[in-house]
Amino acid sequence: xxxxxxxxxxxxxxxxxxxxxxxxxxxxxxxxxxxxxxxxxxxxxxxxxxxxxxxxxxxxxxxxxxxxxxxxxxxxxxxxxxxxxxxxxxxxxxxxxxxxxxxxxxxxxxxxxxxxxxxxxxxxxxxxxxxxxxxxxxxxxxxxxxxxxxxxxxxxxxxxxxxxxxxxx
Numbered sequence: 001x002x003x004x005x006x007x008x009x010x011x012x013x014x015x016x017x018x019x020x021x022x023x024x025x026x027x028x029x030x031x032x033x034x035x036x037x038x039x040x041x042x043x044x045x046x047x048x049x050x051x052x053x054x055x056x057x058x059x060x061x062x063x064x065x066x067x068x069x070x071x072x073x074x075x076x077x078x079x080x081x082x083x084x085x086x087x088x089x090x091x092x093x094x095x096x097x098x099x100x101x102x103x104x105x106x107x108x109x110x111x112x113x114x115x116x117x118x119x120x121x122x123x124x125x126x127x128x129x130x131x132x133x134x135x136x137x138x139x140x141x142x143x144x145x146x147x148x149x150x151x152x153x154x155x156x157x158x159x160x161x162x163x164x165x166x167x168x169x
Contacts, residue, residue: 001028001089001101003126012120016109017077019116021055025071027116028089032125039093042071042101044079045086049100053079092129099126 001011011031015024021042029036044052054068080087080103087101109115 001099003099005126006123009123009125010120011118011122011125012104013116014107014113014119015076015116017080017106018075021071021074021076021079022057023116024076025057027118028091031118031121032091032128034091034125034128038091038128041068041090041093043088043090045088045100047084047086049086049088051088055079091126095129097126097128 001013003009011028013024013027013031015027025040025042026036028034029040034040040057042055044055046052055071055074056068057071059070079085083103083105085103089099089101091097091099
């Protein structure tokens with residue numbers, strides 16, 4: 001997870017593929033010291049960070065827009081199956097402030113670890129609510145976000161991983 005505003009911010013999370021996006025949300029909110037009562041959403045994103053399917057904290061009617069699905073009803077493995085798949089994590093819905101998430105790798109879970117966990121933490125997160133903030137979503141595709149991920153992504157990782165199957169994380 002990275003921020004488009006703070007290049008010194010990075011979080012690396014590990015989650016079991018059988019866990020839900022609600023469990024992932026709780027980990028993120030607690031790890032970043034964000035208020036759990038604030039509305040947030042995950043959005044599936046394409047290679048240019050365009051918003052797709054929305055995963056919401058609460059079940060909401062969506063008039064005419066793309067479908068929205070409650071986080072507690074979707075397991076990680078149901079949507080993220082391959083490396084480099086992307087999510088946008090909107091932590092301040094009213095100002096459309098968001099963080100960028102990319103699936104870097106898929107591993108077999110360690111039986112001794114209670115997932116989900118934060119396995120790397122660098123820098124301070126952006127403020128959850130900043131009345132002076134404007135939208136953080138790039139108006140057009142911005143390759144700098146990809147460059148930041150590429151700094152932390154090692155292309156030489158095991159290329160045999162092709163997706164979640166069962167207990168992978």
